[in-house]
Amino acid sequence: MNRLERLIDEARREVEDNTFAAVRAWKEEEPGRACVGFFPVYVPAELIWAAGALPVAVWGGGDRIEVEMADARVQSFICSISRSTLELGLLGHLDFLDGMLFGSLCDVARNLSGVWARNFPDTFVDYLHYPQNLRSEAARGYYREDLERLGAALGGITGRTPGAAELAAAIDLYEEQRALLRRLAAVRTEEPWRLGLEEQQVLVRAAGRRDPRRHNEVLREVLELLPEREVRHKDGVRVVLEGSFCEQPALELLRTLDQAHCFVVASDLARGLCWFKEPLRRSDDPWSDLVEAYFVHAEGSVVRHFSPSERTERLLARVRDSRADGVFFCTAKFCEPAFYDFVLHKRALDAAGIPYLAVEFEEKMSSFESIRTQAETFAESILFFADEEATA
Amino acid sequence: MYGAGIDVGSTQTKCVVLDGNGEIVGRGLRMTGADVVKASEQVLEQACAEAGIETHEIVYTIGTGYGRFRVATGDDQVTEISCHAKGAVHLFPGTRTILDIGGQDTKAIKTNARGEVVDFCMNDKCAAGTGRFLAAAAEVMGLDVSEIGPVALKSTEELKITNVCTVFVESEILNQLSRGRKREDILAGVHRSIAGRSASLLRRVGVEEELTFTGGVARNPGMVAAVERRMKMKVNASEDSQFMGALGAALFALERAMAGVRRKEQEVQG
Amino acid sequence: MNFVAGIDVGSRMTKAVLLAAEEDGGILGRGKVYTHFDLNGAAERALEAALAEADVARDRVDYIAATGYGRYQVGARDIQITEITCHARGAVELIPDLVTLLDVGAQNARAIRLLPNGRVVSFRMNDKCASGAGRFIERVAGALEVDLGQVGPLAMTATEPCPISSICAVLAESEVINHVTNGETIPDILQGTHESIVDRLASLVRQVNLEPPFGLTGGVANNRALVHALEQRLEMPVRLHRDSEYAGALGAALLGRRRRRQLRTASAVA
């Protein structure tokens, strides 16, 4: 294994570890610091960091957990991530967390905040309401007050209520990380065979649980090593992956897509960690910068209400910008928000004549035969007939 | 005086006849098939024959199971949930939690010392995780349902069965076989997968010692072992597990008979 | 003369067809065998049957395209292609001008929108639950003890179809038995079953923007009553072909033949 592969592998092992050993070790090494978990999709990580805590993405147990206790708490028609996340908690894997945050995303995530408070009465649990009336003049003010409230509450855990200076520094750090992650995504867009989708996502997911200072170093090194990697140019179709913004597909599924010659060149995977398309506009008031991040820079997502046409236009733009041949809707089973989006997106793609494919996944699935077949078909439908139609 | 309980299940119909002391004196079992009425009559005859009595000697009959309203000779009906609890506590007085896996559904029942239902949960709408699931696996392997448990117990290697759909699992099994996986390992995987589903159902009602396993699937030693392993506790099961519902019904019948609720006599008297 | 074979290893049946390698002609031989668990063996047997029908020796086949869920298990394959691509390609060969295609096999149903050359534009498949596929009917037929071949003809004689509410292919069995005891006739129940499947198939096919001409392939196309119910529900004629069961194998053979020619030309040039 060379250096690059070692870096990726280390990240892989950490993100696949449901006991969060590396995070626990970090906490040991950083006396006086806390760990605050968050459920998808988005929370302002910089606020948590500024309060002296490590933001830890608690995004389900993936295919490495056998859900048993939580099955009894969350009905079978609810998405797996809600269940496996609860299971992680009930198993005690999250006992190192000093707090857990939920944000307004969907009814499941919202109600889960209350379920969490009941089941873990000793943990600090908070719920962040993201304004949905973007036209209201009161919305920014409300959100800002809420962020300040949360900052103070986090300060209550760590003893460090974040002030403007800490917050600005934290935003710098996360801006740097987001810029690096954007560069990594660009590698996929330009030369998808250079970096596997699974490899890229492992590095993204690691950002959800690593000390940002350390992970930024790793990302920088990966980006340096990548151009030298020996790779073979492969034939395939280019797709935009859509619908996995919250529950994350198993890494094996991501590998399957590459094997089926479906190259994901842009995606909303782990949306909360890659929510801003461009650098944030900065001012001398970091609180306001965080507010603007949400109001101005957020990519189309269900966390925030967009007019339907605006959201579809953003998808079409992603297809255009990444020069994709089609769209791959990869939706978590029972994920209502994604299903609603799908109908509107489908209309727009039909109108634009862009091919798409819709599949559903579940965290715990371990057979990818059907997805492979569908992805292969999708690739075949474009590749097999390319020459025939070119000559026709 | 005799009391009878007839449990018309989705797959099999069972009958138990009790004498005045509450001892089981006769049992009847057959496939439910298309003619529910006939099935219930036949199991009753079978049980009476074993007991060496005539059907008219039975004072009171209670029907249970999904076909309980079709028991022609039934004086009354009680749901199988109540009956399983009653039967299980009768056979294993320490029972507080019951896992009942039948042909088409799985139930977790919580009971008190008197055999009264305190809480219950069941799966439905989908045959995943039920006796049918096992039956389908057995069929693909060309085995009888009574054979798969013992085979699964010989497994040496953990193998995960991912399909939950009873229909799809058939082809998954074929697939595993064609990859050269061993029969016992595949079957053990099937058993584990059902034990896992049962476990979450049990967690829903909360598990308290002792756990009694009832329903036809409890006759499968592989399943008993899988549940024990999964729940990390000892499980009560017996040859009569499949008759638990019928037994409970018969106990209710006897109680009613004792209470003097006698249909036939009432009818005669006007 | 050399030949190209297409082999479709389905979950239930494995089908093979034989085409002349150099000429553009149609099917010369067909083979159909049960898949069971030896997928490669099934492929060989189906191929042998096709060779026998065409009276061709095995060594004259110099290109094999495999499709179906067992495509990766066909040892002798030169290429594997998914069943969706193949069904679409085969279907336009059998039923020209096709715009929308529904392929219903034992476990899966796939709705496909295609171009005149057989290219897939979009498709949807049910892949979690067997509720909308052939096995559903098989199970109901099994419960009613009706021969699969008789299902269609019997259902055609229904007077008052009786609705089946269960979505589950497995649980539908007991619902059906229930209906029988309620005095519903077998044709009415069968027709009810067809209508409930057709509901699910219709919504699947509408998801790919159904437009005529519309065709049906897969083993279920043999079932007249289902075809009829589908026509009623979709309010458009359903086009069939007597070889539609072989559409997947044919598509594989056709795509295989093209690929073989491409390779020959390439090596001739080189």
Place this chain on the structure above:
Amino acid sequence: MNSPYQHQGSGQKIQKQLLTDWYRHLEQAPERGEKVAYLFISGNIGELLQACGFHLVYPEVNALQCGIKKVAGPNILAAEDIGYSGDVCGYVKNDIGLMLSGNRMPHGTTLPKPDLLVCNYAGCATYLRWFEALAEFYGAEMVVIDVPYLRGTEGPTAEEVRYVERQLRELVAVCERVAGREFDPAAYRQAIDRTVRSEDLWVQILESARHRPSPIDAYFEAVFFMAPIYTMRGTQGCLDYYQAVAKEVEERIQAGMGPVAEEKVRIVMEGPPAWPHFRKFWEMFKKWGAVTVASTYSKVGGIWDLGFRHDPDRPFESMAEYMLGCYTNRNWAMRSQLIRGYLEDYGADALVIHSVKSCRSFSVGQADLREQFIREFEVPTLFIESDLADPRYFAEAQMKNRIDAFFEALEHRRLTAGV
């Protein structure tokens, strides 16, 4: 033993007339050049929109009526045909299906298109997605009133109330533009005044269930009683209706009559009803002499029995408080508290939780409620699953089995406890 009440009271007739007039008026609105706004029941702001000159359409009511009139099935399929998943809220699919088939209600009215979509977002994220879709399909303007989900157990904070109030005031300007008419503050105030009086009567009706036997079924009947206060609150017709019902309830109390012949079990219900199989569903409980004495679903449009009233002197602010306090906008702990209170105040014997697949807003957390009530509070609790809109998710035999088993056990335990 008394004979059960025969649901032929004057209240029902009035309601029928009210609805007939309402729909006739609505259907003709476009001809008269009047504007139509769509909005949701939970936290609805009917008085305000009417004072801006809008006619109102509640898509949830469309869905509910299609469900009860048994046309939900085809509507849902029509929506699934255009790509809606089998796993999303049946109310949404029902309404979209209705729209696709020409917006003709089962009773014959053709609903006018919306000129304005007011997503009075209160406690359900699906609302947003629902109106986003309607905005796309109708090309109508959409406004969101953002209502923050309640935290803690104290009720809304001053900031939250201020935020919502501010948005309501901003909405007035949008309404004036779309309706082409000026907002009438006096009319608004008067409507709120009538609202308060209706609210008093409504609470009086609900609380009549404290009597033994209860004169009403606070779930199966209340879901019909609640229609006017959720759709036409603030109108004179609404007020008249509750006066009539209150009178009727009083008569029932005098006569000692209730919804079943003999009240044997008093239950509290959590979760929406199974509309497509409403009668059957009710029968399964009646059979056991079970009467609902309090329910959470009858509070989806607003909770007044805890003391809240609109306030004509603070029409905007109190409206904001009302929106924030809706049942689905309450967190788990508040919901649990409410149910516990009902069990105690109404002398109930058991809790029944109906978990519906469509509505995550209701369903997520119900299993914890169940656990808490059984284990911590030792209240006999029945948990059943089906749906409020999709007839496919109602498995009659299984449902009956569970309900029977539950009441069997309850009855049996009582018998043995009595010994």
